[in-house]
Amino acid sequence: MTDTPRQMHLFLVIGNVGQHHGAWREPDSGIELADSIDFHAEVARRAEAAKLDALFIADHLAMLGREAHAPAQHLEPVTVLSALSMCTESIGLVGSASTTFNEPFNVARQFASLDHLSRGRAGWNMVTSAFGEENFGSDPLPSHAWRYERAGEFVEVTKALWRSWDADALAVDREAGVYARPERVHPVNYRGRHLTVSGPLNIPRPPQVHPVLVQAGTSADGMAFASRHAEVVFSAHQGLAMAKRYYDQIKRGAEQVGRDPDGVKVLFGLSPVLGDTPGDAQERQRVLAGLLNADYAKQLVGFQLGGIDLADYGLDEKLPLDLLPDPAVINRRQGRFDLYRQLIEEGQTLRRLTEIEATAAGLQVAVGDVEHIAKEMVTYFEAGAADGFILIPPSQRVDGRRLLSEVIPLLQERGYARAAYQGTTLRDHLGLTRP
Numbered sequence: 522m523t524d525t526p527r528q529m530h531l532f533l534v535i536g537n538v539g540q541h542h543g544a545w546r547e548p549d550s551g552i553e554l555a556d557s558i559d560f561h562a563e564v565a566r567r568a569e570a571a572k573l574d575a576l577f578i579a580d581h582l583a584m585l586g587r588e589a590h591a592p593a594q595h596l597e598p599v600t601v602l603s604a605l606s607m608c609t610e611s612i613g614l615v616g617s618a619s620t621t622f623n624e625p626f627n628v629a630r631q632f633a634s635l636d637h638l639s640r641g642r643a644g645w646n647m648v649t650s651a652f653g654e655e656n657f658g659s660d661p662l663p664s665h666a667w668r669y670e671r672a673g674e675f676v677e678v679t680k681a682l683w684r685s686w687d688a689d690a691l692a693v694d695r696e697a698g699v700y701a702r703p704e705r706v707h708p709v710n711y712r713g714r715h716l717t718v719s720g721p722l723n724i725p726r727p728p729q730v731h732p733v734l735v736q737a738g739t740s741a742d743g744m745a746f747a748s749r750h751a752e753v754v755f756s757a758h759q760g761l762a763m764a765k766r767y768y769d770q771i772k773r774g775a776e777q778v779g780r781d782p783d784g785v786k787v788l789f790g791l792s793p794v795l796g797d798t799p800g801d802a803q804e805r806q807r808v809l810a811g812l813l814n815a816d817y818a819k820q821l822v823g824f825q826l827g828g829i830d831l832a833d834y835g836l837d838e839k840l841p842l843d844l845l846p847d848p849a850v851i852n853r854r855q856g857r858f859d860l861y862r863q864l865i866e867e868g869q870t871l872r873r874l875t876e877i878e879a880t881a882a883g884l885q886v887a888v889g890d891v892e893h894i895a896k897e898m899v900t901y902f903e904a905g906a907a908d909g910f911i912l913i914p915p916s917q918r919v920d921g922r923r924l925l926s927e928v929i930p931l932l933q934e935r936g937y938a939r940a941a942y943q944g945t946t947l948r949d950h951l952g953l954t955r956p
């Protein structure tokens with residue numbers, strides 16, 4: 522044990538010019554450079570200068586008709602993160618990869634490679650994917666339960682592949698001509714309901730053994746998966762009470778399967794809208810909202826509510842609850858559906874739902890000056906609702922910049938955020954043991 526006070530773990534969402542669906546229209550958004558290494562490297566270097574734990578890139582496998590109103594979100598995460606491993610020294614590199622539309626051998630190779638190239642900075646966000654099935658054959662999207670069942674097998678196989686080379690497998694004996702000791706490289710021989718993989722992996726043991734396992738389940742199945750397998754969990758909730766409940770459930774769930782609850786770091790999703798004064802920040806939020814195409818925003822919310830048509834509803838209307846399908850038939854994002862259903866029950870307007878969806882993909886939005894955002898983070902942290910934050914700025918060039926150059930330094934000054942990296946791997950930054 523060290524006597525360092527408990528500090529926040531901080532991830533920054535990158536991979537596009539900002540999360541807000543209208544932010545690309547701002548003059549300095551950088552949208553023309555969005556697919557360049559320069560844009561990504563600039564954000565990565567700033568995040569590393571602020572000593573964050575990791576960069577995070579999400580992955581979605583379909584356009585969903587967004588091209589008219591919002592940029593295609595991403596380059597492929599592992600490709601970008603590999604390039605960023607050369608522009609950075611210490612910061613963690615975390616990306617999503619689907620357990621439904623990939624094979625474990627591919628994913629194990631990708632993240633083992635990233636872990637080697639970055640000398641132990643890789644993390645994998647395990648996602649079951651809620652859409653994109655049309656791009657992977659003609660079958661309908663498998664059920665939510667099926668996707669999590671396959672994900673459970675997938676992560677077991679992937680870990681086994683990462684461990685298939687023992688730590689002392691490499692002999693590199695030039696004289697004798699022995700590269701690796703065959704008895705130290707093991708097959709996996711996995712035969713499950715969904716997957717059959719022989720192994721071993723064709724890559725020696727990654728520096729972290731397992732790249733850090735990340736997940737963001739909100740449904741009952743998703744939370745059970747997170748508690749069992751994840752080392753970092755993203756929490757997508759509105760308000761302190763919901764965040765605290767989720768935090769406690771994840772930690773309890775981990776304990777129930779025999780894990781150390783401190784081996785699961787819960788990061789609360791927060792989208793900071795920043796201004797010089799509280800009034801400026803409110804104004805900025807209004808400006809951003811004005812950049813959204815209302816029909817498109819309604820489509821997004823309708824999609825998350827199970828594919829209902831909201832075209833005829835005004836933004837200032839409250840949606841009737843009986844418009845919503847039975848929760849039992851929701852097969853895409855159950856967590857998001859539950860969140861919006863709850864907000865409708867509370868009497869929130871359609872405008873509020875579109876803002877939450879389009880600003881921060883369902884994560885909490887915090888609007889204020891630097892001091893306010895820092896205080897908000899401290900409040901969640903001190904209340905035991907978060908071990909840190911997954912920060913998702915509406916715009917990298919505006920809010921992201923201020924976040925890194927003003928909010929984080931304030932938190933460092935007050936002892937809540939690290940002022941220097943102590944270790945070299947992502948596991949070191951997160952205080953996670955090597956498996």
Ligand SMILES: Cc1cc2nc3c(=O)[nH]c(=O)nc-3n(C[C@H](O)[C@H](O)[C@H](O)COP(=O)(O)O)c2cc1C
Pocket residue numbers: 578579580581617646647648649650651736737738739740741742743744755756757790853854855856857911
């Ligand atoms: C910060 C954050 C990032 C996420 N990134 C992705 C992603 O890259 N790809 C994806 O398909 N889902 C992503 N998700 C969705 C989750 O994986 C998960 O499906 C969602 O939270 C709903 O939970 P459920 O599957 O338990 O219903 C993300 C969620 C959060 C909160």
